[in-house]
Amino acid sequence: MPLLYVTDLAYPARGRRYGDEDIFLTSRLREHFGLALCHPRDARAMLALGFDAVVVRNSGPVLHYQQDHDAFRAAALAAGTRVYNPLTGRGDMAGKQYLLDLTAAGYPVIPTVDDPADLGLLPSVPTYAVKPKRGADSIGLTFTDRPQGAAGEILIQPRVDFAYEVSFYFVDDAFQYALYAPDPARRWELTPYEPTPADLDFARAFIGWNTLAHGIQRVDACRAPSGELLLVELEDLNPYLSLDLVAPEVRDGFVTALAQSLFAFLKA
Structure with missing residues (x-):
């Protein structure tokens, strides 16, 4: 079962070592699957090689390669390519709208709005967190007592101590x-x-x-x-796992669970 494993081994993540984690994971997954690694910018072109599935792992914030990601996603959906995680995720994979949806549905989430005109819907606090709706990895995050920005393009949350x-x-x-x-x-x-x-x-x-x-x-x-x-x-797109910080038996259990999940996914 050949898999295409999408990763940016050189991405300079703050406090995280993407490359080390994916080198470890691929070394263990090779016990069960054939693997080829590629950078997220190359994933669209690699689809033509006929892999059984594409595994998206530590590929970094999509905003750094948005056009390439959109092209990959569109091509994978059009061809019916199996992508893991599946492209039906409702969390970060689909953007930050879920924070607004969960707020409206009453889930235990930091209350969120995307329009300064709706500030009255949030708890009154001295400082608010404001960040781009299409952001990631705290890029563009600011703190202010008077949130401003274009409606629909930002997220506003009370700063939680x-x-x-x-x-x-x-x-x-x-x-x-x-x-x-x-x-x-x-x-x-x-x-x-x-x-x-x-x-x-x-x-x-x-x-x-x-x-x-x-x-x-x-x-x-x-x-x-x-x-x-x-x-x-x-x-739910490419969460870093911090596998180097857990006990060996926990790490082994995670790899076993991942391999079993991939087998089930390929058979579904």
Whole structure:
């Protein structure tokens, strides 16, 4: 079963080593699949080579190669190419609209609007976070007491004085592990986190909402001053996994779950 594995091994991610993670993952997946690696800018052209599926992994923020990504996505959909994660994701894969949709639906998410005229729908706070709606990786993020910007092109959220951020990692709908950043100022200095049943119920609510039968997902949340968890992001396109920070047996379990998921995906 030949797979095309899309990654940017040289992407200079802050606090993360994309290349190391994907070198490890591909070395283990080669025990089960034939693999060819390519840069995200080359993925569209590589589709013609007839791979059984395309696995999109640490390919970096799409905004850095938006036209190439759009061309790949359109070609894959037109040809019926199997893409993992499937292109039906409702989280970051489809942009940031989900933050607005989840806010409107009453999910435990940092309240979000995309129009300064709707500021009254948010809690009144001294400072708001404003970022581009098509942004990623905190690119363009600013903090202000008077949010401004074109309606529909920005996201506005109250700045939350959270205790810490925590991420929950899933393969399909199966929880694998959790990591958290004890220091809010150091997002990627992570350590293992033991989730409570309530924490897992929180994370699983968003996995269920996303309705992906197969794929890797990361639910990013923050612990609000009131003690509740609030969703920060639902990463379903190419979430970094921080596999170097988990115990060997957890890492092995993740690889096993991923291989099983890919086999099931190819047979679906």
